[in-house]
Amino acid sequence: NAGVTQTPKFRILKIGQSMTLQCTQDMNHNYMYWYRQDPGMGLKLIYYSVGAGITDKGEVPNGYNVSRSTTEDFPLRLELAAPSQTSVYFCASSTTGLSSYEQYFGPGTRLTVT
Amino acid sequence: DAKTTQPPSMDCAEGRAANLPCNHSTISGNEYVYWYRQIHSQGPQYIIHGLKNNETNEMASLIITEDRKSSTLILPHATLRDTAVYYCIVRAHTGAQKLVFGQGTRLTINP
Numbered sequence: 001n002a003g004v005t006q007t008p009k010f011r012i013l014k015i016g017q018s019m020t021l022q023c024t025q026d027m028n029h030n031y032m033y034w035y036r037q038d039p040g041m042g043l044k045l046i047y048y049s050v051g052a053g054i055t056d057k058g059e060v061p062n063g064y065n066v067s068r069s070t071t072e073d074f075p076l077r078l079e080l081a082a083p084s085q086t087s088v089y090f091c092a093s094s095t096t097g098l099s100s101y102e103q104y105f106g107p108g109t110r111l112t113v114t
Numbered sequence: 115d116a117k118t119t120q121p122p123s124m125d126c127a128e129g130r131a132a133n134l135p136c137n138h139s140t141i142s143g144n145e146y147v148y149w150y151r152q153i154h155s156q157g158p159q160y161i162i163h164g165l166k167n168n169e170t171n172e173m174a175s176l177i178i179t180e181d182r183k184s185s186t187l188i189l190p191h192a193t194l195r196d197t198a199v200y201y202c203i204v205r206a207h208t209g210a211q212k213l214v215f216g217q218g219t220r221l222t223i224n225p
Contacts, residue, residue: 033211033212033213035213042201042215050209090157090158094211103150103158
């Protein structure tokens with residue numbers, strides 16, 4: 001199993017540009033999450049999904065959009081990038097049921113908006 | 115989800131036990147204590163979780179006080195590879211795991 005994979009690893013965007021951060025998991029997990037981490041801070045939840053076709057906002061959703069058309073993929077879309085979106089973005093997934101205590105994280109995408 | 119308080123940083127000598135404290139005085143009866151760590155800039159890694167009993171796995175031990183208002187993560191024989199930021203998170207064990215990360219404790223293991 002590759003686990004949770006994210007692309008790209010690094011990206012520099014100009015203000016106002018758009019991009020999609022890709023996230024894929026091969027563990028057949030129902031739950032998937034997007035977090036952002038600013039320097040020296042803990043992670044903040046942007047959006048999450050409890051299954052294909054179902055998404056919901058987290059703590060900091062403004063400026064982002066998500067979709068979940070398959071169990072495996074959970075892309076995060078940035079529209080009109082702003083310097084405040086400079087951050088490291090982590091995707092994660094987890095299973096359901098009694099064993100759903102562990103969340104698996106991807107390696108992250110480091111985004112700079114200038 | 116209950117809020118947690120952790121010291122911002124700690125040091126420990128290699129080979130010694132590292133004891134990381136966490137206060138969660140407003141924890142509810144159905145909320146678990148989870149510990150994750152983040153090595154350098156990698157994605158966080160799950161370590162252990164517990165409700166009220168002490169727990170142990172191959173990575174660490176978790177000691178929860180009887181009133182459940184605080185807990186301690188113990189790394190029994192710390193190595194240099196245990197240098198990381200450790201996050202204590204409290205949440206109910208139902209539904210989507212919307213983890214709320216504080217700033218954690220930056221643990222440095224010294225040779």
